[in-house]
Amino acid sequence: MLALDTVTVRQDDFTLTADLRLDAGTRTAVIGPSGAGKSTLLGAIAGFVPIASGRVTWNGQDMTAHAPSRRPISTLFQDNNLFAHLTVFANVALGLKPSLRVSAREQEQINAVLARVGLAGFGARKPAQLSGGQQGRVALARVLLRARPLLVLDEPFAALGPALKAEMLALVADICAQTNATLLMVTHDVGDARAIAEQTILVADGQANGPFPTADLLDNPPPALRAYLG
Template sequence: MLQLDDLTLSQDGFMLALSAKVEAGARVAVLGPSGSGKSTLLSLIAGFARPDRGRILWDDQDITDAPVAARPVSILFQDGNLFPHLSVFDNVALGLRPDLRLSREERDRVGQSLTDVGLAGFGERRPATLSGGQQARVGLARMLLRDRPLALLDEPFAALDPGLRAEMLALVKALSELRGLTILMACHDLRDAERLCDRLWLLDDGQKILDVPIAGLRNAPPDGMSAWL
């Protein structure tokens, strides 16, 4: 379980302040307008930023001060962070070893991760030769290869057209269910949240103003949701 205990960060006139819990295996969409604190929240959990106050706990272990590499977290950004001079295989392998000195077993794991996202046989290609959807799959393969129980998705498919975005979200949902991942996904589209997640947090100006199940949300929307329906 992920627990955010009185988490607070003040930065450039903006303040994020919230407490929350995410059960293991849950998939939570963090919805809100630009500047509401979605990416800031993910950065705190990932360790890219430090809170002014509060704690981040995973399975009752305090990871607030843990180094980024030591956290039970993988993160997928919108641009996928692919290196154009490296092959698809090596881009994925970076999730295991930054020096790319892989054992035979590790090379097999990279190949399997590419197969899991539908990119078997693409290992020798360069990112520039891939479509946007295929590049997104490379980033996903690298995230999955890290084999961390908590996956943070920072609007990773926002640049894709609606059909490809729906396809990628369906793939993430299937793989997360297979692996038992806990997911937090920052997004600005309720339809994306509905495709992947079972719970929704609505952020506004750094505050969590709603925490509700997604099932049936459109049929009985709570106060504050009308602008998103």
């Protein structure tokens, strides 16, 4: 279980509070108005944003003071975090060995995970030679290789067209089902939330509330969400 116990984040004149629980293996969307603190919430969980008070725990273990690399989390941002000068193979290998010194067995693991996301034979290409959807698959391959129990997505597919986005969401859902990963995904698209998340956290007015059943929240939105949705 992921727990945020009376967490407060302060950034200049902005304050965000959160007190919530997410069961292991659940898929949760994070929605709310622009600037409400959705990415800040994910950053606090992943360790990129310091918290002023409270604590973040995973399965009862306090990870509040842990650096991002020590947390059981893989994070995927909108730009996919790919290095343009590295090959697809090397970009994925970074998830396993930052030094890129991989053994023959590890090379087999990398090639296997590339095949799993539909990129067999793409290892020698550079990111610029790939479509947006293929770049997203490279980033997901790295996530798969890391095999962390928490997967945090900050609008990684926002720039994709509807068909490609649906394809990537389906792939994420498949990965979560196969690995029992706990998913947290920021999105501005309520269709994404309905497609992949059984529950949703609403971030508005300085608070992260929920999680609520996704269909219930979107079918009967509170005033803050109703104003955002229009």
